[in-house]
Amino acid sequence: MLADKMEILKESIPFLLKGAFMTIELTTFAVVIGIILGTILGLARVSHNKLLNGIAKAYIEFFRGTPLLVQLFLLYFGLPNIGIDISAYFAAILGLGLNSGAYVGEVVRSGIKSIDKGQMEAARSVGMSYPQAMQYVILPQAIKRVIPPLGNEFIALLKDSSLVSVIAVKDLTRQGRLIISRTYESFLIFAAVAVLYFIMTFIMTRIVNYAERRLSISD
Amino acid sequence: MIKVEDLHKSFGELEVLKGINEEVKQGEVVVVIGPSGSGKSTFLRCLNLLEDITAGKVYIEGEQINSPQADIDLIRQETGMVFQHFNLFPHKTVLDNITLAPIKVKRLNKKEAEKIAYELLEKVGLKDKADSYPSQLSGGQKQRIAIARALAMQPKVMLFDEPTSALDPEMVGEVLGVMKDLANEGMTMVVVTHEMGFAREVGDRVLFMDHGIVVEEGDPEQIFTNPQEERTKEFLAKIL
Ligand SMILES: Nc1ncnc2c1ncn2[C@@H]1O[C@H](COP(=O)(O)OP(=O)(O)O)[C@@H](O)[C@H]1O
Ligand SMILES: [Mg+2]
Numbered sequence: 001m002l003a004d005k006m007e008i009l010k011e012s013i014p015f016l017l018k019g020a021f022m023t024i025e026l027t028t029f030a031v032v033i034g035i036i037l038g039t040i041l042g043l044a045r046v047s048h049n050k051l052l053n054g055i056a057k058a059y060i061e062f063f064r065g066t067p068l069l070v071q072l073f074l075l076y077f078g079l080p081n082i083g084i085d086i087s088a089y090f091a092a093i094l095g096l097g098l099n100s101g102a103y104v105g106e107v108v109r110s111g112i113k114s115i116d117k118g119q120m121e122a123a124r125s126v127g128m129s130y131p132q133a134m135q136y137v138i139l140p141q142a143i144k145r146v147i148p149p150l151g152n153e154f155i156a157l158l159k160d161s162s163l164v165s166v167i168a169v170k171d172l173t174r175q176g177r178l179i180i181s182r183t184y185e186s187f188l189i190f191a192a193v194a195v196l197y198f199i200m201t202f203i204m205t206r207i208v209n210y211a212e213r214r215l216s217i218s219d
Numbered sequence: 220m221i222k223v224e225d226l227h228k229s230f231g232e233l234e235v236l237k238g239i240n241e242e243v244k245q246g247e248v249v250v251v252i253g254p255s256g257s258g259k260s261t262f263l264r265c266l267n268l269l270e271d272i273t274a275g276k277v278y279i280e281g282e283q284i285n286s287p288q289a290d291i292d293l294i295r296q297e298t299g300m301v302f303q304h305f306n307l308f309p310h311k312t313v314l315d316n317i318t319l320a321p322i323k324v325k326r327l328n329k330k331e332a333e334k335i336a337y338e339l340l341e342k343v344g345l346k347d348k349a350d351s352y353p354s355q356l357s358g359g360q361k362q363r364i365a366i367a368r369a370l371a372m373q374p375k376v377m378l379f380d381e382p383t384s385a386l387d388p389e390m391v392g393e394v395l396g397v398m399k400d401l402a403n404e405g406m407t408m409v410v411v412t413h414e415m416g417f418a419r420e421v422g423d424r425v426l427f428m429d430h431g432i433v434v435e436e437g438d439p440e441q442i443f444t445n446p447q448e449e450r451t452k453e454f455l456a457k458i459l
Contacts, residue, residue, distance in 0.1 A: 121269055122306035122365075126320035126372050127296030136323060140310050 005188055012179045012189060019175030020196045026092055026171060027158045033097025034157070035150075038104020043134070045109040056105065063102030069163050071095050076167040092164035092171075096157060103153050111146035112138055144215045151208030155201050162197070172196055220245045220407050221266065221376060226275035228261055228431075235261045237431040238275070243376075243409060248402045250418040250439065251411045253428035254454055259411045262428065263378045266409065267298040280375065296324060299369030303381040305361040307353040313340070313364050314349040317371045325372065332371070339367040343397050359390030363397050370401075377401065379410040413458055415443060427451045 044056035063071065076091035086094075115138050123133035165174035176193040180186050221243040228236035235258045243249050251259050264270040266277060272285040284294045308316050317339060318332035327335075340346045343363040353361055362382055369377060379398065383391040395417050402408055402421045412418065418425055418439050425442040427435045427450075435448045443459075446452050 116306070118302060118304055118306035119308065122300075122302065122308070122368075123320075124292075125267060125269065125295055125298075125300040125302075126369065127292050127324045128320060129292050132323055136319060137308055141308075144310075 005185065008183050008185055009188060009192060012183075012192065015175045015179055016172065016189075016192055016196060019170060019172035019193075020200065022170055022175075023158065023161055023172040023197075024200065026096060026164060026169070027154070027161050029093045030096035030100050030157055030161070031154050033093070034100030034104045034153075037097065037101030038108050041101060041105030042108025042112060045105060046112050060102045060105050063099050064106070068095065068099050068160055069166070071099055072163060072167050088164075088168045091167060092161075092169045096161055096164070099160075100153065100157050103156075104150065107146050107149045107153060108142070111142035111149075114145050115141050147212050147215055148208065151204070151211070155204050155208075158200060158204065159197065220247070220280060221409070222276075222278040223266075224276040224278075226262070226265060226277060227273045228258075228265055228270060229273045235431050236265070236273075239431075239433055241426070241433065243407060246405045246407055247423045248408045248410065248421050249424050249426060250422035251409065251426045251428060252413060252418070252454070253426075253434075257428045258431040259428055260380050263300075263380050263409060263411055266376075266378055267295050267300055269300070292324070296320075296372045297375045299372060299374035299377045301362070301365050301369055301377065301379045301382045303385050305353070305358075305365045305385075307361055307365055307368070309353050311352075312349070313345070313351050313353070313356070316353070316364060317368045320368075321371050335371055336367070339370050342370075342400070343367050344393075357390060358386045359393045362386065362390075362394045366394075366397055366401075376407045376409070379408065379412065381411050381413075383412065383414060415459065419443065427454065429454070 041056045041060060044052040045060070047053055072091065072095040075086060075095050076088060079086045079091070119137055119141065120133055123137040124130070128136070161171060162173040165171055165177065168174070170178075172193055176189050180189050183189070221241070223239055223241040226236055226239040227234065239262060241249075251262065253259050261270055265272050266279075268284060268291050275285075277284050279294065279297065283289065284291075308319065311319065314333065314336055317336040318327075318329070321327045321332040321335060322329060337346065337349070340349055343366060345360055345363055345367075348356060348360060348364070353364070356364065366377075366382075382398070383394050386394065391414065395414060398408070398410070398417070399421050410417075410422070422439045424436060425439045426433050427442065427446075427448070429450050435442065435446060435451045442451065443455065446455060
């Protein structure tokens, strides 16, 4: 009996690992999109340009105010319905990335806001333009402050990525469900899935802590 | 050098500057005194457009700085500013604090910028601190670096907003000393300070501000020993 279960688990591991790598891949792409988009949104949120600011605010509120699952459905089922074809894989990355961008945007905005106003004034007073002051004075200081909350954001993103399993992307959760549909070992397999998620978030937490420590040394 | 015509500044409903007319000559050191909230900082900040001007005109070397055609970044290069709280860049070394703007704004190469920076560090007596970070400096040292940073852009005017009021008493002298040297070299300076000794020794003229106007101005000796206006007398009685 126990030996049977061990055998099932052993046979499942390659599939689960494949799923875990898919989860890492999706999360990595989403993080990249999230950072780029979030930085743009955060900068727009602190700019004095009312139009840019308004657009960024609306974007952030929409993506934070609606469920990620619905956003994924909108991309994967909704877009083809209006004539835009999209693969499950691409819909997953796009959905996670667009969603993450909204959260990162908020983090970047509050990171910039947390820098003393005197820094911008000092930079401007020596003749730097607003973009120069941002690039050389404000952002380098803000980065240190946003690393911890960004790390938490990306750990949450990795866990939330399990939602893409419902749009037929073979991530870790999906692989688990596929194995269960063949073996009916829900407890065993979901436990293994949970352990794999935990290992991934555990490693991510260490990386974030390390980065945090490295950055605080130069203070 | 600087000419201010009927300068008004409001923050929303609150009118902070209510019509200031002043002229600062080349090489002149003007000291601004007055109670807290009287508009001294705002006045100074209008001179380098850290505040946008509500009404009136400000000219620097004959050029109106608050006109739509004016190049704000260029104007700010020519008017150095020293703040009460130093505002050094904490993530950069002393040397990088000083060379950042010359390199990024004036496009000097690193070598030229560092040469200027070392000369300035020599001048403010902190050559050995080039590689330190601001957090490793005392308040007086930070302020001297802040002065060096402003001077690195080779400004025509220096604005000081209570440069010694955040310092421990024993550090005030070293900063005033640097400012005095600067004045003796002929720098045009507008200084908000309550250091009466400095005002008397270095200042060419004292402006007393209250409630957004210049109530009285004149020779430092005259203002301090024989003020004409009641409000000036009251204020001096409090701080002397
Ligand atoms: N950014 C601002 N927004 C609103 N009110 C301001 C702002 N800056 C200054 N004030 C107000 O303007 C008045 C003058 O301030 P300030 O110029 O700093 O005075 P001082 O430097 O003489 O103490 C004060 O009443 C202050 O509260
Ligand atoms: Mg002030």
